[in-house]
Amino acid sequence: MNQFTSVAPVTNGHAIMAAVETARKPEPLRCSLPFGRAMICGAARYREDRAPDDKVLAGDAPGQHVWFIRSGILRLQRHAYDGHRQILSLFFPGEIVGFDGEFRGEVSVEAATQSSLCRIDRRKFETLVTENDALRADFFRQKQDQLDRLHWLTWSLGALGPEERLCAFLALSTRFMPFQPLPDGTGVLSVELPRKDIADLLGTTVESISRIVHRLDEAGIIEIRDPAHFRLLDLPGLVARGQIDGLFDRMTTGLAIRRHQIESLVAPDSADPICFCGR
Amino acid sequence: MNQFTSVAPVTNGHAIMAAVETARKPEPLRCSLPFGRAMICGAARYREDRAPDDKVLAGDAPGQHVWFIRSGILRLQRHAYDGHRQILSLFFPGEIVGFDGEFRGEVSVEAATQSSLCRIDRRKFETLVTENDALRADFFRQKQDQLDRLHWLTWSLGALGPEERLCAFLALSTRFMPFQPLPDGTGVLSVELPRKDIADLLGTTVESISRIVHRLDEAGIIEIRDPAHFRLLDLPGLVARGQIDGLFDRMTTGLAIRRHQIESLVAPDSADPICFCGR
DNA sequence: CGCTTAATTGACACCAGTCAATACCCGTGG
DNA sequence: CCACGGGTATTGACTGGTGTCAATTAAGCG
Structure with a gap:
């Protein structure tokens, strides 16, 4: 942990x-x-x-x-x-x-x-x-x-690509959405926000969100349980991709x-x- | 006027x-x-x-x-x-x-x-x-x-394209950069900001800025005097394209x-x- | 079991970023 | 006066990512 x-x-x-x-x-x-x-x-x-x-x-x-x-x-x-x-x-x-x-x-x-x-x-x-x-x-x-x-x-929105933005969002989500930490340092995130809202927040589309999520799954960074539940296998990786190292805690x-x-x-x-x- | x-x-x-x-x-x-x-x-x-x-x-x-x-x-x-x-x-x-x-x-x-x-x-x-x-x-x-x-x-950044953003920016610029109104309702805008700053503000590149500016010139919306001076021929058009109708004054x-x-x-x-x- | 909604996947086009080359402006200095 | 140099703007060629559209699947729900 x-x-x-x-x-x-x-x-x-x-x-x-x-x-x-x-x-x-x-x-x-x-x-x-x-x-x-x-x-x-x-x-x-x-x-x-x-x-x-x-x-x-x-x-x-x-x-x-x-x-x-x-x-x-x-x-x-x-x-x-x-x-x-x-x-x-x-x-x-x-x-x-x-x-x-x-x-x-x-x-x-x-x-x-x-x-x-x-x-x-x-x-x-x-x-x-x-x-x-x-x-x-x-x-x-x-x-x-x-x-x-x-x-x-x-x-x-100005400096990052959709994938980086989503990574940052997922990392941040662990703090404002249900996140069940597991003994091995990973944890299961329950995404309470509709896909459309995530897309409109991050300035992209639901299709892109879907593709990125599955891309992250294949990359072994997250694991898709169901469309609203992800097991975050590499939280530091998400933080790094999202470039929020310094901002995360703040x-x-x-x-x-x-x-x-x-x-x-x-x-x-x-x-x-x-x-x-x-x- | x-x-x-x-x-x-x-x-x-x-x-x-x-x-x-x-x-x-x-x-x-x-x-x-x-x-x-x-x-x-x-x-x-x-x-x-x-x-x-x-x-x-x-x-x-x-x-x-x-x-x-x-x-x-x-x-x-x-x-x-x-x-x-x-x-x-x-x-x-x-x-x-x-x-x-x-x-x-x-x-x-x-x-x-x-x-x-x-x-x-x-x-x-x-x-x-x-x-x-x-x-x-x-x-x-x-x-x-x-x-x-x-x-x-x-x-x-999230909802508009680069061209629309630039149009909005140009319209707004008339209020915070030197703008010399002409009798015919148009006016000459002196852009004091470096191109790079405009690009980095609007989340695009200097190349795109250049292309868009020349596109607007050909469309008859603006007239390029020199790289830093534009005669705005259709300010309401800029406002409309930038979708800042209601926000402009505020x-x-x-x-x-x-x-x-x-x-x-x-x-x-x-x-x-x-x-x-x-x- | 059908209906609606959400999520996914595929095909495709096109915008816009990237890279590279050129033109331009405006100093300086010969 | 012209040559040179540095910075900026412009233009072209290219391509990759992303939005768009459409079809399919999955899921919730009466």
């Missing part, structure tokens, strides 16, 4: 959940329960689920609320006149979307996978962010991470931390819908 | 210069003179010039100061192992670079053209930005503009405003070096 197979340790960074709790009204919230420094609310009051391809944010409408991603993956995208779609960024659990005017123009945010979101009043969040230092720090950290990802994508520790936080907060087998509350 | 040939009017947004002035120490600065709401300092004390390809910011060193671009164009870039370079963003007069950790990793900032910068102490600027609301608003506006540009580039008004501000502050024929002072 090398550096890539282990999930980054949870450090601090609970600020967003903590801040949300801090701002809680004096009167006890129905079904709410403190959990660590964060507040979890059993009521579905502020929670909204999205099926794949459901709209989350339209381009022009600033919207009255921002969204906290409880689970799932959102995509920021833009369409060309011919219908061509380019995904500009993905958003992951623990992240806040819709706060700043990041979505001006003909871009939109949709759910890429089944997602569970928490609605937060925009003004409320605005106040929180200005008043609470820890929250602001966390939020800026998020913004920084997102900017890093955008920089990577831009660089990748781009994924934030994600891993937030994911870990949420996983530790959300009971995995709870039938009762659980929700972080933002009022 | 249509919407594209006129420079956007100067509105507000003097906050950065104004804030810098506000923070001026009580003792009069040598050669400093108030100009409008901004402070201009005739001494070259805080000014530094950069020749093309000179380094401004290295990747890892956070640096002690941030830079205010007085004139010229900077580029944010990243190299692949094979030497391939991708330009991730350009920075223009009136913008601040080097404040946030935007330049982590193997990226660097260099001067793309002859540039004149003003050094500002990082901590000083930090204080300014937190204390001065107008400055902060201005600064956020900049960040937003830069994010918009990055989004455009990413989308462009992406360039900020640039135009800042450019206009600076031009009105800097005496164009002054032999004495003029500099915005940031301490």
Whole structure:
């Protein structure tokens, strides 16, 4: 097991959940329960689920609320006149979307996978962010991470070929998609993103993705279990081909931390819908 | 003369210069003179010039100061192992670079053209930005503009072909490079950026750039005066081909405003070096 | 068991990158 | 005044990768 197979340790960074709790009204919230420094609310009051391809944010409408991603993956995208779609960024659990005017123009945010979101009043969040230092720090950290990802994508689209981009993507995926490490240092990656989304993110086509995947399989770098499950036999090789040696940790520790936080907060087998509350 | 040939009017947004002035120490600065709401300092004390390809910011060193671009164009870039370079963003007069950790990793900032910068102490600027609301608003506006540009580039690299990208770039260039409108609605664009930089920004090669330019010339969309001067015969056509109809104004008004501000502050024929002072 | 959707595979064309040669501009210096 | 040199732009020939189109297979699901 090398550096890539282990999930980054949870450090601090609970600020967003903590801040949300801090701002809680004096009167006890129905079904709410403190959990660590964060507040979890059993009521579905502020929670909204999205099926794949459901709209989350339209381009022009600033919207009255921002969204906290409880689970799932959102995509920021833009369409060309011919219908061509380019995904500009993905958003992951623990992240806040819709706060700043990041979505001006003909871009939109949709759910890429089944997602569970928490609605937060925009003004409320605005106040929180200005008043609470820890929250602001966390939020800026998020913004920084997102900017890093955008920089990577831009660089990748301009400087790398489709195969290299996919290698990088697979390597990065181990940190934001289910990845089951095996004793021998390899691991099985569950790709939760539809092929089309991967293609549109990496600026290529599903056909190319398919060909590249099978090429990597034949090269012994990955092993195809089924179209959505790959056993990564040579993770360092993927990292090298994707040219993300230096970026790998930087781009994924934030994600891993937030994911870990949420996983530790959300009971995995709870039938009762659980929700972080933002009022 | 249509919407594209006129420079956007100067509105507000003097906050950065104004804030810098506000923070001026009580003792009069040598050669400093108030100009409008901004402070201009005739001494070259805080000014530094950069020749093309000179380094401004290295990747890892956070640096002690941030830079205010007085004139010229900077580029944010990243190299692949094979030497391939991708330009991730350009920075223009009136913008601040080097404040946030935007330049982590193997990226660097260099001067793309002859540039004149003003050094500002990082901590000083930090204080300014937190204390001065107008400055902060201005600064956020900049960040937003830069994010918009990055989004455009990413989308462009993924969804458009080289020709379309170049068309968009030419159209956008009218707002951040010398553009002399003519009575008939056309105008002459002076391309200050080296061909290689354009190619590396648009993710293509100088050969392709050359071919496309001559193709556009034959199509009657532009007229090549010399390799660095094009008469744009059909600006709306460029906008359409580049698919930036909706983005055009959004992406360039900020640039135009800042450019206009600076031009009105800097005496164009002054032999004495003029500099915005940031301490 | 048929339907829909996703994934794969094949054939093909063409764009665009690469390499190489030439033309051009603009200094300098003889 | 011209020759020379360095850098940039241009042009040509070539080719390989990748998108496109189309057909086939596989998989999920009622």
